[in-house]
Amino acid sequence: MPILTKLISMQEASLHNSKDDCWIVIDGKVYDVSSYLDEHPGGDDVILAATGKDALDEFEDAGHSESAKEQMETFCIGELDPSSPATPQLDIVSKEQPVEITKTLKDLTEHYWAVPVTVVGISVFVGFLYWWRK
Template identity: 75%
Template sequence: MPTLTKLFTMQETSLHNTKDDCWIVIDGKVYDVSSYLDEHPGGDDVILVATGKDATDEFEDAGHSKDARELMETFCIGELDPSPEIPELEIFSKNQPAGHAQKLMDLTKQFWAVPVAIVGISVVIGFLYLRKK
């Protein structure tokens, strides 16, 4: 009978990001390394920084031994779901609450160059128009 592999999303994996509940993703596999943090030769902070993202590059860059790789397999709890995660769409109604006006103001502050450019172009056109009269 084939073994069933549990699939996890990256979002689900990233929720396990504390010293008492720590999951990491390496090469598409999900590992629960909570019980290993205190024993990790590089310290627990190295692993805790890697939670919530694919830590394959960091794992490979550290140059882990064959024994470390074999030990790692004992902590494997499943695989990363290969299907792309689709973000939820936000649906707006015609009667939007005042909070949306604040979001618009925040965007305007963030992208201030566009309104400034429009005003600048308008001033130049107005100046040229008045100069021709």
């Protein structure tokens, strides 16, 4: 088995997540399985669903044979960089967003108070007309 020297971050590996360019990470090793997707007995969608994370659990749960494990080594392109984060960083939405929405609704009701007052006024007027004609 060749000595692996290329270190690949999980973020870089997760960018290769399409049928034409697919890398998976299993037990700290990175595999370029793009050319194997059509041949995979479980279908390409199983492999594509395992991108962007270490898919060791999924790989072991599938019960791969020893020959499948040996074949997998031919697709190895490097090792996962241990200094990089385990998962790609996600953008965190500010907790202030609901407050901004509430503030916007409050501003609208302050500026457009005439609409509900007009509706109530017309309703009262129509009610009096109806009551007076009876």
